[in-house]
Amino acid sequence: MKLDFLGDLRRTHHCGALRASDEGSRALLMGWVHRRRDLGGLIFLHLRDIQGITQVVFRAEMDSEIHARAEQIRGEFVVAVEGHVEKRSAETINPNLPTGEVELVADKVWILNESKPAPFPMEDDLSVGEEVRLKHRYIDLRRHRMQANIRMRSAVSYAVRQSLYQQGFQEIETPFMTRSTPEGARDFVIPSRLTPGSFYALPQSPQIFKQLLMVGGYERYFQIVRCFRDEDLRADRQPEFTQIDLEMSFVQQSDVFAVIESMLSKAFAAAGVDLAPPFPRITYRQAMDSYGIDKPDTRIPPFHRVEALFDGTPISGNGLPMVAILIPKVGQVSRKERDELKAFGQEKKLRVFDDPKRLERDFPEQMAQVRTLTGATEDDLLLLANWAAEPDEHLPEREVLKACGQLRLFAAQKYADRHKLLDPKQFHFLWVVDFPMFEWDPEEHRWVAAHHPFTSVHDEDLDLLTTDPANCRAKSYDIVLNGVELGSGSIRIHRADVQQKVFAALGFTAEDAQHRFGFLLEGLSYGAPPHGGIALGLDRMVMILAGESSIRDVIAFPKTARGTDLMCEAPSDVPDRLLRDLGIMHTRR
RNA sequence: GGGGACGUAGUUCAGUUGGUUAGAACGCCUGCCUGUCACGCAGGAGGCCGCGGGUUCGAGCCCCGUCGUCCCCGCCA
Numbered sequence: 148m149k150l151d152f153l154g155d156l157r158r159t160h161h162c163g164a165l166r167a168s169d170e171g172s173r174a175l176l177m178g179w180v181h182r183r184r185d186l187g188g189l190i191f192l193h194l195r196d197i198q199g200i201t202q203v204v205f206r207a208e209m210d211s212e213i214h215a216r217a218e219q220i221r222g223e224f225v226v227a228v229e230g231h232v233e234k235r236s237a238e239t240i241n242p243n244l245p246t247g248e249v250e251l252v253a254d255k256v257w258i259l260n261e262s263k264p265a266p267f268p269m270e271d272d273l274s275v276g277e278e279v280r281l282k283h284r285y286i287d288l289r290r291h292r293m294q295a296n297i298r299m300r301s302a303v304s305y306a307v308r309q310s311l312y313q314q315g316f317q318e319i320e321t322p323f324m325t326r327s328t329p330e331g332a333r334d335f336v337i338p339s340r341l342t343p344g345s346f347y348a349l350p351q352s353p354q355i356f357k358q359l360l361m362v363g364g365y366e367r368y369f370q371i372v373r374c375f376r377d378e379d380l381r382a383d384r385q386p387e388f389t390q391i392d393l394e395m396s397f398v399q400q401s402d403v404f405a406v407i408e409s410m411l412s413k414a415f416a417a418a419g420v421d422l423a424p425p426f427p428r429i430t431y432r433q434a435m436d437s438y439g440i441d442k443p444d445t446r447i448p449p450f451h452r453v454e455a456l457f458d459g460t461p462i463s464g465n466g467l468p469m470v471a472i473l474i475p476k477v478g479q480v481s482r483k484e485r486d487e488l489k490a491f492g493q494e495k496k497l498r499v500f501d502d503p504k505r506l507e508r509d510f511p512e513q514m515a516q517v518r519t520l521t522g523a524t525e526d527d528l529l530l531l532a533n534w535a536a537e538p539d540e541h542l543p544e545r546e547v548l549k550a551c552g553q554l555r556l557f558a559a560q561k562y563a564d565r566h567k568l569l570d571p572k573q574f575h576f577l578w579v580v581d582f583p584m585f586e587w588d589p590e591e592h593r594w595v596a597a598h599h600p601f602t603s604v605h606d607e608d609l610d611l612l613t614t615d616p617a618n619c620r621a622k623s624y625d626i627v628l629n630g631v632e633l634g635s636g637s638i639r640i641h642r643a644d645v646q647q648k649v650f651a652a653l654g655f656t657a658e659d660a661q662h663r664f665g666f667l668l669e670g671l672s673y674g675a676p677p678h679g680g681i682a683l684g685l686d687r688m689v690m691i692l693a694g695e696s697s698i699r700d701v702i703a704f705p706k707t708a709r710g711t712d713l714m715c716e717a718p719s720d721v722p723d724r725l726l727r728d729l730g731i732m733h734t735r736r
Numbered sequence: 737g738g739g740g741a742c743g744u745a746g747u748u749c750a751g752u753u754g755g756u757u758a759g760a761a762c763g764c765c766u767g768c769c770u771g772u773c774a775c776g777c778a779g780g781a782g783g784c785c786g787c788g789g790g791u792u793c794g795a796g797c798c799c800c801g802u803c804g805u806c807c808c809c810g811c812c813a
Binding site for chain 1: 737742743746747748762763764768769770771772773774775776804805806807808810811812813
């Protein structure tokens with residue numbers, strides 16, 4: 148097909164712009180043909196660009212040459228159309244389009260490019276397999292849903308930058324080609340040609356660099372930065388993902404919270420959501436006691452510990468926690484549903500008491516108190532649960548609470564459409580503070596850093612580092628949104644001597660620590676200021692704002708669950724010559 | 737590393753107990769059509785049933801393997 152040149156043509160309006168008030172004016176639109184309806188003497192096009200859709204009409208009586216040209220147009224062709232704006236008659240108004248009161252009556256048309264038929268329909272409401280969407284991602288990105296998501300992401304990023312600049316932050320880049328720092332996620336590595344046998348690593352986060360920027364005196368750093376982790380993928384995990392990363396000097400936790408609350412208010416406002424900071428704060432211990440999880444979804448109520456009430460009864464759980472779970476407004480629960488709840492509990496080694504009536508008969512006094520405690524009414528689902536197995540040797544209480552937390556979430560999700568509490572348009576933020584400094588690793592049989600080894604401990608817990616690691620609290624915090632861990636940060640260790648102690652508590656020898664983090668220790672020894680910071684997952688944040696359930700839907704070019712890019716077919720072979728230069732041999736399977 | 741779901745036309749799917757020539761809708765192509773907006777009407781093209789092997793007189797369907805996509809556990813300081 149003969150194509151037309153763009154030349155000096157310039158659009159006068161976007162496709163979402165024209166209204167009844169533009170009646171009579173000339174307009175030149177450019178865009179993609181969203182849909183075409185050829186009635187013979189009349190041809191309608193829905194012309195689409197980033198701003199919207201406008202109906203264009205070609206009338207045969209106007210110019211047969213133009214009409215013949217218009218007949219050649221197909222879906223997804225790129226065209227320019229010039230004409231005058233006409234108000235539609237009342238019965239031809241399309242209420243589904245913002246521009247539906249008008250149409251462009253074309254008297255000129257340019258076909259700027261043709262298109263093969265699209266590999267899948269452009270309509271949002273038609274489901275298309277992800278495989279084919281990812282293979283032709285550029286087509287998928289044209290669809291309204293993806294354009295809305297990607298534009299929201301851009302708006303959110305812009306608001307984040309604006310807010311942080313206003314709050315005195317500098318945006319500073321840190322290297323992508325850096326040093327592997329074991330412990331943590333698996334690193335992606337890059338072979339070095341100039342130092343054969345050695346590798347750079349892609350950063351899992353700019354953690355150490357941002358701390359060294361504090362040593363460098365920048366005081367307030369931020370970066371919207373890609374991070375890389377070579378671990379298995381999930382709906383909310385990609386091998387490369389984007390963090391809003393920041394670090395501040397001479398601050399305490401509350402200063403970091405204030406910065407983030409202000410930033411998030413701006414970011415969510417950019418997506419049309421009003422937030423009301425400050426966000427609630429609970430300690431890790433409270434979170435475990437009330438929700439059995441360190442990232443509680445506070446859209447549904449907490450559970451209540453009731454083991455004290457049932458102490459001495461036949462159903463007391465030998466001192467381990469017993470909880471009362473309340474899911475409001477569930478209504479009647481069938482026998483089958485109760486069995487499912489019980490079965491789920493059993494899988495988690497819980498004994499589930501699903502029949503409050505029976506409990507009320509056997510333990511009337513205790514249950515009266517449970518009712519008062521939970522405020523449960525007849526319409527609510529009330530479950531009691533305790534441990535059905537042998538106590539675990541290590542932290543048995545936490546084990547039980549975790550299982551109860553899973554039961555609570557399972558029940559809430561099961562009845563989500565009844566209680567309407569898990570509304571994706573509600574945004575419940577929560578700070579979780581005072582995480583434990585260490586977690587026991589049963590496989591390696593040692594304490595590992597719960598957050599990361601640069602996290603400082605509570606001033607009054609400093610001695611517990613060596614005497615009682617299990618109860619040593621860190622100055623670390625997570626920000627949680629609707630049960631999703633959005634971000635995580637801490638006040639860092641700024642003294643080399645304390646940092647050495649923590650490395651020792653983690654079982655690093657002095658040589659180990661020196662080998663892995665020597666440059667950080669060295670940096671801390673040259674007047675490092677007290678500092679702290681946080682990193683927030685931008686992908687997850689936009690995912691929740693956009694109401695999506697996978698971060699792939701808010702990333703322009705994401706990878707599949709096996710870490711491949713179906714569009715450009717990465718990863719791929721590289722020429723043998725390149726491998727020779729790099730001094731690399733590998734075994735092919 | 738483990739568990740689960742799925743794989744049939746460009747797309748979304750159906751396909752009976754293993755039995756003739758594998759279907760539908762949308763999309764695509766051709767023709768007709770001056771008020772459509774999921775346009776309509778008539779006609780047409782389009783299939784390595786993911787791939788390989790096996791069972792069987794006969795496999796889209798059963799079995800084994802393999803590849804791919806998605807979800808979950810482990811993992812993700």
